[in-house]
Each structure stands twice: as C-alpha cells, then as structure tokens.
Amino acid sequence: MIKVTILEDTCKGCGLCVRACPKGVLEIAKSHLNAKGYYPAVVAHQENCIACKSCALTCPDVAIRIEK
C-alpha cells in the first residue's frame, strides 16, 4: 500500500507538486488555509499514486512523504 502525506503546515501552496504528479493525485485546497495562511496541497486521489516520488523531489519545502 502507498501512502502520500503532505505536511500541510510546512506547505506554501506553490503548486509545483500538483504539476509534477503524472497521476493527478494532488491538488491545492480551496476550502482551508494552513497555519501560514496558504491554501495547502492536499491528497485528492490517493488511489492513483504510483509512488514515483516526483512530487516529493519537486517540493522546495520537503513537505511531502511517500511511504510504501
């Protein structure tokens, strides 16, 4: 099983991970802000993740963990 975790309060909502993901797993939240006042990335379609780690490698703030 694959689990994608976003450390929401570390995220700055830049959207790079959303663009890096080939499977459309991630999106930017529209309904809540994180502790820094940004709309954070959230896991929208966990089931589509192939654990390629593109998102985690792309994130400038190291806010994404991929576990298998």
Ligand code: SF4
């Ligand atoms: S590991 Fe790959 S497939 Fe999974 S969320 Fe990140 S970029 Fe998308």
Ligand code: SF4
């Ligand atoms: S790349 Fe990192 S900082 Fe940017 S939206 Fe994704 S999780 Fe947040």
